[in-house]
Amino acid sequence: MKLKISCLQLDIAFGDPSANYQSSEKLIQKASNGKPDIIVLPELWTTGYDLTRLDTIADKNAAQTIEFLKQAAQKYRVHFVGGSVANRGETGVKNTLLIINKDGKLVHQYSKLHLFKLMDEHRYLEPGVEKGLFELEKRRFAGVICYDIRFPEWIRSHTIQGAEALFVVAQWPAPRLSHWRALLIARAIENQCFVIACNRSGHDPNNQFAGHSMIIDPWGEVVAEAGENEEFLTAEIDLDHVKEIRKLIPIFEDRKPEHYK
Numbered sequence: 541m542k543l544k545i546s547c548l549q550l551d552i553a554f555g556d557p558s559a560n561y562q563s564s565e566k567l568i569q570k571a572s573n574g575k576p577d578i579i580v581l582p583e584l585w586t587t588g589y590d591l592t593r594l595d596t597i598a599d600k601n602a603a604q605t606i607e608f609l610k611q612a613a614q615k616y617r618v619h620f621v622g623g624s625v626a627n628r629g630e631t632g633v634k635n636t637l638l639i640i641n642k643d644g645k646l647v648h649q650y651s652k653l654h655l656f657k658l659m660d661e662h663r664y665l666e667p668g669v670e671k672g673l674f675e676l677e678k679r680r681f682a683g684v685i686c687y688d689i690r691f692p693e694w695i696r697s698h699t700i701q702g703a704e705a706l707f708v709v710a711q712w713p714a715p716r717l718s719h720w721r722a723l724l725i726a727r728a729i730e731n732q733c734f735v736i737a738c739n740r741s742g743h744d745p746n747n748q749f750a751g752h753s754m755i756i757d758p759w760g761e762v763v764a765e766a767g768e769n770e771e772f773l774t775a776e777i778d779l780d781h782v783k784e785i786r787k788l789i790p791i792f793e794d795r796k797p798e799h800y801k
């Protein structure tokens with residue numbers, strides 16, 4: 541099954557959700573001209589890392605962002621791996637990835653499990669509890685958020701359960717660009733899955749971000765890679781390639797989990 545995917549490598553306005561809804565709407569419209577099947581947005585794309593102001597700018601139950609994505613999904617007939625938002629719930633704020641299908645239905649929400657202390661997430665956010673597995677077009681995928689890619693066992697727990705492509709939404713800073721590229725390629729090779737990684741561009745008061753959104757095939761080859769600036773990155777993937785690679789080198793059959801404790 542072939543899927544055309546567009547990653548929107550947004551430059552995010554710091555702490556300004558309405559500016560971000562407006563600019564992303566424009567880029568979504570542009571990307572939609574190429575008729576992608578799935579559009580991917582970056583991490584915390586409505587607020588950026590303006591964590592000290594989450595009291596006023598976090599999205600209550602992610603409702604406004606869900607509504608925004610539902611309308612865009614129906615208008616452009618496209619599925620959304622809708623990036624993550626600062627999602628205010630009963631007990632605090634989570635960093636939540638939203639999956640909306642092209643009929644405008646919320647298919648899944650995943651809240652970032654591993655909070656990144658270097659960017660103060662543990663002081664302002666609470667971790668999620670659910671997994672990142674979801675289905676679109678009757679195929680199984682996984683979605684994770686930025687720092688999560690440093691935890692190969694977390695990613696593996698999704699591919700063991702059938703994920704054929706891993707979506708990564710991120711705000712990954714430029715000084716660790718080499719880690720970003722190496723970790724994403726490694727996750728693709730070791731899990732024999734596609735990796736579709738959407739980073740942001742630009743900077744905030746504390747960080748310059750790397751850009752370099754990437755689409756990687758299950759052999760670890762980079763199919764498409766963005767530069768540093770705002771753009772959308774589009775590539776077609778063939779999900780059936782996953783089965784071929786897993787047959788050629790059958791790591792899922794050869795695992796010895798009883799020895800991994």
Ligand SMILES: NC(=O)CCC(=O)C(=O)O
Nearest residue numbers: 656686687711712713716
């Ligand atoms: N937003 C994040 O989780 C950043 C993770 C990161 O920069 C890393 O090096 O890991």
